[in-house]
Amino acid sequence: MTANTATQLSRRTFLSGSALVVAFSLSSRAFGQLAGGGEGSAGPAVVAPHLPGSLKSSPMLDSWIRIDADGKVTVFTGKVELGQGIRTALIQVAAEELDVPPTAIHLITADTVLTPDEGLTAGSHSMQDSGSAIRNAAANVRMLLVREAARTWNVEPAGIDTDGMGNLTGPEGRTLGYGPAASSLSLHVEAAADAPLRDPARYRTMGASLRRVDIPGKLTGEPAYLQDMRLPGMLHARMLRGPSFGTRFQSSDIAAISALPGVVKVVRQGNFLAVVAEREWTAITALRKFQDAPFVRTASPLPSGDVAATLKGLPSRDIGILDTRNATAPAASTVNARYSRPWLNHGSIGPSCAMAHFQDGAITVWTHSQGTFDVRRVVAELVGLPPEKVHAIHVEGSGCYGQNGADDVAADAALIAWDMPGRPIRLQWTREEEFGWEPLGPGMLTELEASLDTDKRIVTWKHEVWSNPHNNRPVGAGGVIAGGEVAKPFPVPEGKPIPMPEGDGSRNSNPLYDLPNMQVTYHFLKDMPLRVSALRSLGAHLNVFSIECMFDELARAGGVDPLELRLAHMKDERAREVMTTMAGRFGWQSRARGDGVRGCGMGFARYKNLGAYCAVAMEVEIDRETGRVRVRRAVAAVDSGQAVNPDGIRNQIEGGIIQSLSWTSREEMTFSPDRRTSFDWSAYPILRFEDMPDTIEVHVLDRPGLPFLGTAEAAQGPTAAAFANAVADATGLRLRDMPLSPERIKAALGAI
Amino acid sequence: MKRRAVLAALSAAAAAGVLGSLVFLAIAWQTEIPAMAPPKLADFDAATIHRGAALVAIGDCVVCHTAERGPAFAGGRALETPFGTLYATNITPDQRTGIGNWSAAAFRRAMRDGVSRDGEHLYPALPYEHFTRVTDADLDAIYAFLMTRGPVLQKTPENRLIPPLGFRPLLAGWKLLFLHEDPVLPVTGQSDEWNRGRYLVEGFGHCGGCHTPRNIAGGEERGKPFAGGIAEGWDAPPLNAANRTAHPWTVDAVYRYLRTGMDAEHGIANGPMGPVAHGLSGAPDDDVRSIAVYVASLLERDGPKAGSLPPVDREVEATREHPEGAALFAGACATCHGPGAPMMAQGRPSLSFVSALQADHPRNAVQAVVNGLPAAQAGRTALMPPFGDSLTSSQIGQITAYLRSRYSERQPWTALEDSVEEALNAKEQP
């Protein structure tokens, strides 16, 4: 695979601007908000609403699949590998429905020249969007191949099968390779909605835990990441910016920096400043020299109050999410609670990086952004080129978990390259720059009120959530940092909410539970005191945390088992099965009961009420003297519909559990009025090995043949709630403000 | 009080044993105090427990009485000496393995006289020579706090000492020589804060355990309180006018240092001082401020006050004197500590102010380079990678010499090579 990556890079470079596969026209595309990814990308317009997944916007088969005369299969996706294993899963889907071995497939991920535009790779949409599209496109291609063989052999299509090795088989032992069959076939046809899918009972590839195709190269130091790209004549760049967003260094001696040996140029466009050098170390030392100066704040001061005070001080637009009213028995006990989450950093281990090359009037940008096509739009507007003169190519970066600096750095690199035609520019953001400048996961606040009647039925449910927009994904130059720095700055677009059912701050604020009265309100706060955008699971992290903590608070108030209370209010059979499976595997009935030190808790959600179902339980042990929580074990059950790669699902859920534990128990961006003060891993600690749970088990419920359900973000909310509920069970103390840190737990426990 | 103190104590004990006098025997023999049923939470009032919690945070019992990654106060932390290994005891109220059946009287005797409930002498790793100064009421509060922790069943490993040092009655001799009743009486003319600070520092805080030099027999030198000592391979700097820092210590600076583990004009608490500052971060604010008031008064010296000193940065001269050290610094250190390093814009201490570089002895500077500041399991603390695995002893020496030359105006260190070898050897045999 890695060899493929390497050849892909060089081939892509070589092919830039060529029109090898032009299955769609750029100009016919309108920007369709919210297609693909469920976030505010300028995704493609829907032209075939009856088709599954991204076929809706790219219905032609040759947008997705090409079969060469020698039988080689190339599959195109507009989604990208972020470490979630999508490359392997999509190969499996295509291999299954084409009925070829996975090794026969070469997959090309988002490239504005080669692949369909599927909007963002975000929101746990990739299997739903691209997986469904490729699955059906592959089924269509297989159907056409069967028809072609039937025509060649003059037999009925029903008598023709495929052998799993790329051959069609017919009566009397006749065989025909896919290559020859495809050579007389045009795939430039629209997909049919009803192409027959392979029978799950005969699956050869889907449902198997195929080893990830990208892992071997990553273990042996093969070039696997954008950071590993090296182009001939490449120069190294570093941005010259203040310590955090909204600051600038004063009176740095630019002439002196330009004159440093090895510095090729200091690029200046308005307030946009970057140093470009022959060698990377030179660029780094030049950056340090630049930073040896006082800085000033150029934007309004950062907020100094807590999350609640800050958010409640902002003007709100109230959006009704749910308002159901039914007659019930009177409330016997009512619980009120306020929950909060601070601003969080994405914390990618590899800071953002991009490569750009401006030559012959066109720019090529290599990016690890989640929105490759958006990078093209941003760069085109930023430098004033028509979009067809900007070629954006996705190359994998470090895991991102939402909008980190990837989009900004791509625009930065393009702007530098535009100023220095002919030389490829590799721009690497620094660790401190990533902490200081990336859009943060927004701080959030909820207030819930719920009541039980005397039969322990929930009779009222009120949920209010305050949040900034989570979808500030750039679709034009105003959305990236450079757009605000150039001589004629682009206006920053106003934040917009994502409507339900996906939602942003409102995501998962609508309980899946069957409750008779639900008033849910989203206080949308468009003014952002800190630069924010999407972080894995968006508002679902706090909303699920709030709902699932409230269930435990009600259970405690009513003296009911938390699992029983949930099951008593859940009609969705798959949700019930996920919870009971988790409970069975965990041993919920015989669990250790809270004794001051040990305790257990659970959390459940169906992500967005549209994606995967996930239930998590954990047992914790608390050191009352230090407040440290040791997770003895965590058990999860997940229903992702048809499981394409069960181990891939387990990997995502395990990772989600650990990441959410880190967010929930430790993380918080700190800031003073003039700057962000979480600037490195010492000032923004995340969980390390010694904080890890003793064990994590993930049980995947298989649902053969059912639609794919997005999984990558499904564990974030349930884990957060399970942790808080376990801490509450162990200590009798309900902590509602994240992070539930050792310091806070110790303070809450007190000396007695 | 740590390793070296114990060594000295053991030697002294052995020496005392040679006396073999009747007086000695009379002292050596202590009665058992009867076991009692463990007290209940209701036996103590909440205010007493809270006061005990505050004192325990100041005395930092948890550091010695907790094994690495083990349950708090349950003991088991090993103290390695060339004469063998001592293990800190379990001070949770577990009846079998802890102090669950100790009465308040037994606890007071242990703290004051260094005698266990069963009559056995305790090694002076427990700094009872300071605890003699703690009031009965405070000892009872500490007792109340400890007796209301969760009992942890954890047997303390047997000490492994070379004979005859494992023979505890010998300790009576040490006590005869060095254990003095010495109450801390209020000094008139000093503020209440100062007096409170003095009581905490001299008493349960046992700061002199590290910061007072020890005589050859391991007792604190009575004529040299707070003249500086050595603990676990680190210098415990003098808490008096001899404390050489770039900026004079003020009450605020001492307070910040103790409360947060960091003061931008002095540096970051490292080595055995790290856990002390961590403990004080959870102590009552008033008490920490009182300690700061008293300690700052000890540290007071003539000359300019805080903030009036320009930072020393002799980059050119230092590079000329130590060119190899300068190159190593540029690649290994400057990314955090050099001009224009992002860390510097975030209020972390400048090397121009770091006290370790101004000290008489290179020990702490070398320790910091060799061991760094390890990633804490919890908390938002400064981090520094260790260079003991990546740089050779001569390279560490070159860097440290360069640092001294660049960031201080004091004489070059003469003991540098020995310090580096000592720190690297200690790292190899943890």
Added chain:
Amino acid sequence: MTIILNVNGAERRIDAEPATPLLYALRNDLGLNGAKYGCGLGQCGACTVQLDGKAVFSCLLPVAALEGRRITTVEGLGTLDKPGVLQQAFETEQAAQCGYCIAGMIMRAQALLDRNPSPTETDIRAHMQPNLCRCGTHMRILRAVRRAADMMSGKLAILESGQ
């Protein structure tokens, strides 16, 4: 200035400023991708390599300090065709998500197993503490290190193409 580095058993000559950290020499002068830039501060471990057998942060290691010393990167443990024991174990356990931290993880684990071929769970967790992973692959990484230890001790088979 010309500096000779001993990398993965071969003498490599580079021309670099003496202060240049090894990380940039490995990546830009020698074309080795294993060591990654993560923080440049010695806080995350993405750049971990072995120096005379010990796990060190290459981002804070000036090349001037390295003449005559033995540097091993993940490329030195094995290749795609002949993966080393830890590489095999990580592949078997599918111990990667984005994988950016993994080469550093492998190098740190190698230093442990070189010194202590049968570490306890506590040993492994304590030893791996300096290296960060953000995807949450820790449990798999721990399994992979245990598997590699079992492979080295003969409890589990090593693939014949391996070392």
